[in-house]
Amino acid sequence: MSFRHGLRLLYSQLSLFSRELNRPGCRYVSSSLALSSEKRASDFSSFVARTNTCGELRSAHVGQEVTLCGWIQYQRQGLFLVLRDFQGLTQIIIPQDEAHSHVKKVLYDAPVESVVRVTGTVTSRPPGQKNPKSEALRMQYRYLDLRSFQMQHNLRLRSQMVMKMREYLCNLHGFVDVETPTLFKRTPGGAKEFVVPSREPGKFYCLPQSPQQFKQLLMIGGLDRYFQVARCYRDEGSKPDRQPEFTQIDIEMSFVDQAGIQRLIEGLLQYSWPNERGPITTPFPSMSYAEALAEYGTDKPDTRFGMKIIDISDVFRSVEIGFVQNAVNKPQGTVKAICIPQGARHLQNKDFESLKESAKSQFNQEVLHLILKPDESLKSPLSKFLSEEQQSKLIQALKVQADDMVLLAAGEHEKVCLVLGNMRLESANLLESRGLVLRDPTAFHFLWVVDFPLFLHKEENPAELESAHHPFTAPHPSDTSLLYSEPAKVRSQHYDLVLNGSEIGGGSIRIHNAEQQRFVLETVLKEDPKLLSHLLEALKCGAPPHGGIALGLDRLICLVAGAPSIRDVIAFPKSFKGRDLMSNAPDYITPEELEPYHIQVAWPAAEAEANKN
C-alpha cells in the first residue's frame, strides 16, 4: 500500500461525493486487503473515474498525476487526510495557501467516511523526516494497519513459527517452559534497566534485560532443560529499530557443550522454518570471531555475497608511500582492500566520495580507490608509486577484473577491518540501489560466530577489562589457565548466530564453579559481588555444567517475513522514542498517584518554571 511506502499525494482537485455520519459496523473492506500485490493482475481502474487505487501506488508513481476515489479514513484540521479504498491507504496533503481555503473548509466539515475523489501528484515522503508522518499515522491507527495483508501475514507467521518452536522444544526434546519474574533486582551494570518503584520507600524493582540469572538458577534447581518465550526490557532511549520491550526465545540446558547447543538451535530452526521460505540446510557453517573480523570487518558477516577483505600488506611493504609505511611499520599495522566487481561501471564519482566521507566521519580513516581500466591499467593516485610488478601482484591478490573498483585502507588491523567491513556493506547498498542484486532476498545464510574474546579493554580506560558479553560466560577450555595470568587473552565459550548479516542470537556455556565466578567478578571485573551473592551462593550448592542461548524473536521473524522493520512483526510497537502513539503512553500522572510509591518528579528547571505558570 502506498501508505506503507511513505508515498503521499499533493492535492490539486477534490470532489466530495457524499457525506456520511459514522455508523459503527464493518465499513472497512478488510477482506479485499488480503490481496497481495503478487496476485494482482486485473486493471481495477478501467471504466471508472479514477486512474489508480490507493493500494496500487508505488515508488514508480512518484511525479505522476493520479486520481483516486475513496473514503476519508481520517483528516486533521485541513492539513492532510488519509484516503482509503479496498486496497489501501494514501495520505493526501492539502495546500495551505489562500486559493485553497474552500477545500480546507469542505474537509474540515466532512466527517470521516465521507466519499471523495482527489487528483494530485504522487510524492515520496520528504527525505530526512526522521519520524515520518505516515509512519506515525500507522502507529496511531494501528488497529487499521493490522488489517493489512502484510501485518496479518506477519503476525500469523510469527504465531505459527513460535508454535512450531514450542513443539520442537517441549514435545520432541523434553524442555520445560518456565515463566520467570520480570519484577526483579538491578543487575551489576544494569544502566539500561527500567526501574519500578515499590510501596517500600526508596526501594525499586527493575525490569530485567533477560532471564539470565533465573535460567541459571533453574539449572541449579535441577530443571535440566528450560525454555521460555521471554519478554525482556531495555531502556536505550531512542535507537532506531529497537524496542523498549522485546521478545527472546530463551533456552538453557544442563550437561551440554557448545556443539550441543548449536545442534539444538539448528534443529529448532529447521523444524520451525516456514515451508514457503524453502528448506534450510544444517549444520550451519562456523567462523571464529578473528576470521569474521579479518574477512568481513564485523562480528556478524553477511555471507550472501563476496567482496571479502583481503590483506595486501605484502604488496605494499616495499612501496615508498609515507602513510602506507607509517601504517605497516606500526604493531598490528596492515594494508587491506576490498574489490567491488564492476564498481567502475555502476558507481559514480559522487558514490566514491560519499563512501570516503563516511569512512572519514565514522572512523576517521582515509580510504583510497583504484579502478582497473578495460585496458588492464590501474587508474589511481596510487599507481605512480607502484612498480609494474607491484601492480600486477595487487591485481592478482585482489582478483581484480576490468571495470572493478578497489577500496584500500592502511592502518591498525582491527580498525582497517571495521572500516572496510563498513565500506563493503555501503557499496553493496549503492550497487543494489542501481538495480543490481548482490544479496538474494530469498536466500538465508546462517553462520555461527565463535571464539570471541572473554573480556574487552574498556574504551574509557583501556587498563580495565569488561565482559565482552556478560560475566557468567565460561572461558574457552583451552584458555582456562590464562584466566588467572593474562585474562585479556582468554577466548570465551560464547557463540553468536548470524542470519544474512544480522545477529539473531547469542549464548554461551556458563561458569558453573563458584570460585571461578567470584574470581571473574571480583578480580578481573572489579565488580561488587554482593549484587550477585544469591547466584554465587547457588553455584556452591551443586551446579551442573550448563549453557544456553537466546534468539531475538522480533529480528528473526522480521528476516523470515522479509519485513523492512521489526515494527512490522510486532502488533503494537513503540515509536523510535519509545512512545505508544495510539494510546499516547507514556503519559503524565498526578502526584497523588505517585504517593504510594514514595517518589516525586524531579522537573528539569525550564519545565518546573512552566509548570508553575
Next chain:
Amino acid sequence: MSFRHGLRLLYSQLSLFSRELNRPGCRYVSSSLALSSEKRASDFSSFVARTNTCGELRSAHVGQEVTLCGWIQYQRQGLFLVLRDFQGLTQIIIPQDEAHSHVKKVLYDAPVESVVRVTGTVTSRPPGQKNPKSEALRMQYRYLDLRSFQMQHNLRLRSQMVMKMREYLCNLHGFVDVETPTLFKRTPGGAKEFVVPSREPGKFYCLPQSPQQFKQLLMIGGLDRYFQVARCYRDEGSKPDRQPEFTQIDIEMSFVDQAGIQRLIEGLLQYSWPNERGPITTPFPSMSYAEALAEYGTDKPDTRFGMKIIDISDVFRSVEIGFVQNAVNKPQGTVKAICIPQGARHLQNKDFESLKESAKSQFNQEVLHLILKPDESLKSPLSKFLSEEQQSKLIQALKVQADDMVLLAAGEHEKVCLVLGNMRLESANLLESRGLVLRDPTAFHFLWVVDFPLFLHKEENPAELESAHHPFTAPHPSDTSLLYSEPAKVRSQHYDLVLNGSEIGGGSIRIHNAEQQRFVLETVLKEDPKLLSHLLEALKCGAPPHGGIALGLDRLICLVAGAPSIRDVIAFPKSFKGRDLMSNAPDYITPEELEPYHIQVAWPAAEAEANKN
C-alpha cells in the same frame, strides 16, 4: 519433606562426622528426592544410627525425640542450620545459651556439606509467625526447593498443560498467539497499576493488569481469534496468595456469543487436562449469579458438597420472635438456614461459638443454631417459640435428620446469603479437620456463573454506579433498553468459570458500538472518556462483535496439582509482601540511577531523618 511442613528440630546433641570443602558438582542427591511419600514403604532407618530421615518428618512427629544424619545444607551464624539427606531438608534450631557455646563454635567453623548427626525434639513452626522462617527459607534458597519432587512435578505439569492449551487453540482452532505490550498507559481507575518512569520528565508507563484493551483492538484490527499466555501486573500491596505479577490465558474472538466462548473453554480444558487427574465431562453446568448467591451465598460456589442455603421465611412468617419479625418485614427480608449433616456429632460447642463469632465479626450478623436430637426433638433456644407444626415444617424444609445441626440467620437477602455461604465453608473446614471428607480431593467441579449485574452501587456512595467487572462488558441482550432507563437493573454478558469454589476465569461479550461505549463511560460511570479515546475511536472504525475470557493460570494449575498455594506452581514467586527473598528485590538504588528518569524518592519523615544521620 519436613522443611515444607514447617517442622523444625530443637537441637540437643550433635556429631560432626566430616568437614568438607565445597566442591562444585552434583553433591545434592536430587534424584532421590523424586521419591514421593505415597510410594515410600521401606524402613530407611533400620540398622543405622538415625531414627528417621529428614524427608520423613510429619506433623505426627511433633514432640518426639529423633536422630537425623545428613549434610549441612546451610547454616547461619550458629543460629540454625538446614540439614539435608536424600529425602529432604530439616531446619535445626541451635540453643543460644552458654552451655551450648561449643556447638555454636563447631558449627560456625564447619563449612556447608559437612556431615553431621543431630538429636533433638521435633517442633512445629511457632504459631502466629506471619512470615514463617521455613517458608522464607524456601524462598531464599528457591533453587534448592526447586529440586524437590513436588516443585519439579508442578512446574513440568504447568509446562505440559499450557503446551496442550496452545495446541488446542493454535493448531486445532486457528487462534493467533499475539504478544501485547506491557509498557502501557494508565487505565481509568487503574489504582493497582505499577508505574514505570520514562526518560521524558513527568511521564510514566504503567504495567497493565491485563491486555484487555489490546485484545479488543486486535479484534478491530481483524485478527479474528487471538490468544496469549499473558503476563499481568497488579500492585495490591500485601494480600495472601496473590502475586504482583501473574499469568493468564487470555483469549478473544470475533463474531462469537457467550455460548461460543463457553464451549471453547470446555474443549480447551478437556483437551489439556492431565490424564492422571481423570477425565472431565462437558458441558459444564451453569448457574445464574442470583441462584449462586441464593443457594451458596457466593459468586463462586463449591458444588462438591451440599449444605445449600434454604429459604425458610415461610415457616417463620408467623413466628412471634422479635428479631425474626423485624427481618421478615423489611424489603428483601428473609430467614434462611443451612443444615450440617451429623454436625451435632462432629462439632463441639466451641466450634459453634467460633462460627457465631466469625459471623458477628465479619458481617455483624447474628446466627442461631438448632440440633435435631436422636429422639427427633429440636434443641434450640428458638424451639419454645415454634409450634409443633412449625417445627415439623422446618425439619421438612431443611431435610434435617437426627444429629444434624442447623445454622439460621434472619435479615436482608444478600447479607444473609453471604453469611450463610461463609458459614457453609467454615463448617466444612471444621468437619474436615475432624477427619470427615466433604470435598473429594480427586473431584473437579466446574461451574459457569452467568447473568451478573452490569453495574454495582458504589460502596462509598450508593447513588453512583461502578462496573461490576469492567466498562467494556456488554449488557445482556434482553436488558439493552434498560441501560438507558434503569442501568442498575441491567444484567451483563459477563461469565465466570468456577472450579471447586475458586474463580479460575472470567470474561464477557464486549460492547462493540462506540456510542454505547461512550454512554456507559460518560453517562453511567461518569468517567473521563479521554483516557480511552483511542478505544472509542477504534470502535468507530468497523468493530466486529467480539468477546473473550481470561483464565488465571497460576490458580488453575494450583488446583490441578493439588498444591497448597500458588507459590508452589511458580518457579520464583514473591513473598506476601511482594519481595523476592532470594535476590532481595525490590532494593535501594542510588539517586544517580534515578536521574535519567527525572524522579526522586519522597522519603517519609522518619526515614528522611534517619538518612541524614
